[in-house]
Amino acid sequence: MRAAAHRTTALLLALVWAVPTAPGPAAAAGQPAGPVAETAGVRVAAARAAAHGVRFGPCAEQEDLPAPVECGTVEVPLDYAHPDDRRLTLTVSRLPALGTDAAGERVAHQGPLVFHPGGGAGSRYFPLVGELPTWRHIAGAYDLVGYAPRGTDRSALLSCQEPRHFVKAPTPSPARPSTSYKKERAAEAASYARGCARRAGDALAHHTTANGARDLDVLRAALGEERLTFMGVGSATYLGAVYATLFPARVRRMVLDSALDPRPERIGYPQHLDRAAAVERRWTDFLAWVARHDDAYGLGGSTASVRRSYEEVRAAVAVEPAGDRVGPGQLHRAFLRAVAYDDHWPLLAAALDAFHEGHPELLVAQAAPVPDAAAEEENAYAVRTATACNDAPWPTDFAVWDADHTAAAEAAPFGTWEEAWAVLPCAYWPAPRQEPPVVGADAEVLAPTLVLAAERDAIAPYRGARELHAGLGGSRLVTERGAGQHGLGGGPNDCVGAHLDAYLLDGTLPTADAECAAHPEPRPLALRTTTRGPAPAHRAGPR
Incomplete structure (x- = not known):
């Protein structure tokens, strides 16, 4: 299913995330600038979106989304300080609520559930999960809504290099890179950053998590909702947390799945x-x-x-x-x-x-890379990189990167350097760096939220979930102990699924933070039918 392919793409990009403060043209004209102007711009854009709504209809052929999934669009400003200037068109997809639960019983309609998978990828394929048993109860009560965030798909697509170069193969991956190899990768990272600036121009600086949160509020208004029901995974938990900080009274229910640490000093x-x-x-x-x-x-x-x-x-x-x-x-x-x-x-x-x-x-x-997916993968990486680099200060001296990653690789050789190369464009980023906001909201204003986390999650280390939970008043943390699956909602753990269903369907949270035992490990898949013979010539030696 396409949704599964997009989950993998989101993972690979996720291994690589603010409120803009630089005064823009409005300041020169004596107009409000910064957060004040942006807050006003959100109100303008949301009112406009509410008046137009989302005109859902059959999805275009290129969307590859069969009926009964429907598609539409919503416009958001590129720059919320200037909401009447350039606008971006976000594609929105929806599976209308099925109206019955898995047992065929009628259930009340609870409005739209907006989903974001994180990792720079969009969620247009999310409505397809309504076909899966683990989502069936939720699909009965909610319209399942996905969308293409700014910079993806037709939403002013961001691209920083020719896609065919992005998936070039084969490529090396030395566990202990040489000085010359490091220089080569640093040059590639700098070139990629320049490509982002050259292709995107002034728009590059507007790819931030804070603007993503503002887009989310405009989408809420376009869907005709006073309050938002949202589920985000991985880096999209930071998006959700920033939304809860900027618009706490607009949250109906929010699931933050596989949460990242939102503390300003940890971002980036x-x-x-x-x-x-x-x-x-x-x-x-x-x-x-x-x-x-x-x-x-x-x-x-x-x-x-x-x-x-x-x-x-x-x-x-x-x-x-x-x-x-x-x-x-x-x-x-x-x-x-x-x-x-x-x-x-x-x-x-x-x-x-x-x-x-x-x-x-x-x-x-x-x-092996799939050439047909090159454009989509490069686009998702570009959006992910732009958001990460814009959201926080990053070291600009490669000597710092070299020392830190050389030390980290001694204890963690598998992924340290490959992850370094993935985010290294941030060392050479041409757009202004933002200072991450302090994320948090009081329980008196923010509706209770649900935080899901696996104890051994590598993409979103568990400490991040605890920190996010601490910052969101009234939230509850559900932990899957002894497991590391990234993205728990709709997954194989029945205990986690029961907490998710109870919260989204009835608004019921556990009375205290809850724990679930690890889901069963996968069964092996043995394709070999004979015992192993002598080692092939390429074998390096005995085990």
């Missing part, structure tokens, strides 16, 4: 560094699972031996890329899925096993 570079250890811990979880299923995969009966099996494949594709398209860079990119989604574990392990048996086809299918 510190948050990025926090992930290194979390990614390594979750990578080790995957290796240990494969080792427990050595009878299915034959990759080794210990974490260390499975790690060697992976490194052998990495060394082999560095010498001879699999299918001429999968080098170490593509291999690493594919196996990042294991860090966030354990339902990918069986197939990824099977791909390693098959490669060791001399059959690279499954690995190629898992890891």
Whole structure:
């Protein structure tokens, strides 16, 4: 299903997020500037959107969304300090509430549930989850609403380089990069940042989380709602938290799933560094699972031996890329899925096993770039990068990056440097840097919210959920212990699902913070039908 593909894209981009204060043209003309003008601009844009509404109808063919999903548009200002100047058109998708629950009983309509998956990706495909059993109760009561955030799709699409260059393959991925390799990657990052400025112009500075929150309020008005019901995952939990800070009285219900740490001092570079250890811990979880299923995969009966099996494949594709398209860079990119989604574990392990048996086809299918998806992936990365770089100050001296990541890689070699390259354009960013806002709202104004978190989440380390929960008065935290799935809502944990349903359908939160046991681990997928023979020539040595 396309929604599943977009979940993977969002993950890969998520491994890489404010209120603008620089005076604009209005200040020169003696008009209000900064937050005052932007607040007024939101009121203007929201009133305009409420008057026009969203005229839903059949989705255009390029949307690839079949009936009964409907599509429409809503306009938002590029710059909320000047709401009557340039406007952006956001595509909106909707599956109207089904009207009955999973048992066929009639249920009351509760309005729209707006969803954002984080990671720079849009959520136009979100309404398709109404077909899934885990979403059926919610789809009965709510219109499932997705949208293309500013900079994505037809919403003034942001692109910083030719997409075909974005998915070039094969590429290296040294665990201990040389000085010359670091210089090469730094030059590429600087070039990418310049490309963003050249292609986007003055619009680049308006890709911020605060503007995303303002867009969300305009969408709320266009949908005809006095208050917003919203669910955000990963980086979109920060979007939701900023919305709750700017518009606390406009929140009806809000689910913040796999929450990031919203404290101003952690936004940007510190948050990025926090992930290194979390990614390594979750990578080790995957290796240990494969080792427990050595009878299915034959990759080794210990974490260390499975790690060697992976490194052998990495060394082999560095010498001879699999299918001429999968080098170490593509291999690493594919196996990042294991860090966030354990339902990918069986197939990824099977791909390693098959490669060791001399059959690279499954690995190629898992890891090779898809040219047809290049434009969409580059766009999502551009939006993700622009928002992250605009939202907070980042170090501008590569020596700082080099020292910090060299130290981090000693304890966390799997993902540290690849994550560094992903966000390195922020070191050379040409747009003004913003100071992150203090996020939080009082329980007397903000409706109670639900925060979901997995204890071993690598994309959103667990401490972030605790900090977000502490800042939102009246919120409740539901923790899945001993698990690391990123994005819990609608997933395999029945306990988490029950809390989600109770909150969205009845407004019921647990009386205190709650814990759920980990969902069952995936079952192994064994494609090999014979015992392993002698090691192929590309094998680096014994396990």
